[in-house]
Amino acid sequence: TQLLEQSPQFLSIQEGENLTVYCNSSSVFSSLQWYRQEPGEGPVLLVTVVTGGEVKKLKRLTFQFGDARKDSSLHITAAQTGDTGLYLCAGAHNAGNMLTFGGGTRLMVKP
Amino acid sequence: ETGVTQTPRHLVMGMTNKKSLKCEQHLGHNAMYWYKQSAKKPLELMFVYSLEERVENNSVPSRFSPECPNSSHLFLHLHTLQPEDSALYLCASSQVIGSGNTIYFGEGSWLTVV
Numbered sequence: 151t152q153l154l155e156q157s158p159q160f161l162s163i164q165e166g167e168n169l170t171v172y173c174n175s176s177s178v179f180s181s182l183q184w185y186r187q188e189p190g191e192g193p194v195l196l197v198t199v200v201t202g203g204e205v206k207k208l209k210r211l212t213f214q215f216g217d218a219r220k221d222s223s224l225h226i227t228a229a230q231t232g233d234t235g236l237y238l239c240a241g242a243h244n245a246g247n248m249l250t251f252g253g254g255t256r257l258m259v260k261p
Numbered sequence: 262e263t264g265v266t267q268t269p270r271h272l273v274m275g276m277t278n279k280k281s282l283k284c285e286q287h288l289g290h291n292a293m294y295w296y297k298q299s300a301k302k303p304l305e306l307m308f309v310y311s312l313e314e315r316v317e318n319n320s321v322p323s324r325f326s327p328e329c330p331n332s333s334h335l336f337l338h339l340h341t342l343q344p345e346d347s348a349l350y351l352c353a354s355s356q357v358i359g360s361g362n363t364i365y366f367g368e369g370s371w372l373t374v375v
Contacts, residue, residue, distance in 0.1 A: 154303075183363065183364070185366075190368075190369075190371075191368050191369065192265075192267075192351050192353075192366035192367050192368045192369045193304075193351070193366045194366070195363060195364070195365065198363050238304065240304075240364075248306060248309070248316075249306070249364060251303045251304040252303060253302075253303045254303070
């Protein structure tokens with residue numbers, strides 16, 4: 151079983167602060183996805199990264215895929231209260247269409 | 262609107278009841294999934310229907326029974342559930358293209374077993 155470990159599990163910060171969430175595995179993934187899930191809703195896709203070393207930016211969010219395609223990070227600049235939610239990473243393997251999900255990082259941004 | 266619609270959004274059922282969760286995708290995808298999300302546990306893949314083949318997680322109890330009559334509709338039939346089955350059940354779909362794919366989730370069905 152390939153595991154994806156996310157850290158930290160919980161993060162509470164003030165509005166305006168920066169933060170980084172990590173997603174690590176001992177397995178190589180063909181692609182990795184980040185989702186945000188708000189209470190009572192399903193996860194919503196933020197980004198998919200496929201190339202080792204790839205960096206993608208989505209407004210204040212910066213996603214990086216490790217060179218070896220085993221890890222990824224999500225950096226949020228100047229966090230806002232609307233960024234509050236559960237952030238999930240999920241990796242896909244060449245074996246098919248199964249995603250392995252991390253345990254999630256629960257972020258709370260306080261005003 | 263994610264293109265994946267789940268009903269009901271909330272369901273309370275007794276342990277002897279039979280109920281079903283329904284999912285419909287409007288994205289033209291060729292794969293559909295059921296995931297279970299419990300507190301303090303990673304998202305757990307329960308069943309996949311992909312290109313008309315079914316793949317299941319062997320750890321899922323037989324009291325959960327999926328049905329996929331066509332590529333746009335997916336059901337999860339529930340029978341004699343246990344309180345520990347209370348969770349958020351998420352349906353998802355994707356277009357399988359080679360290795361890896363992007364999955365789109367529905368808003369989930371909150372299930373409480375009493």
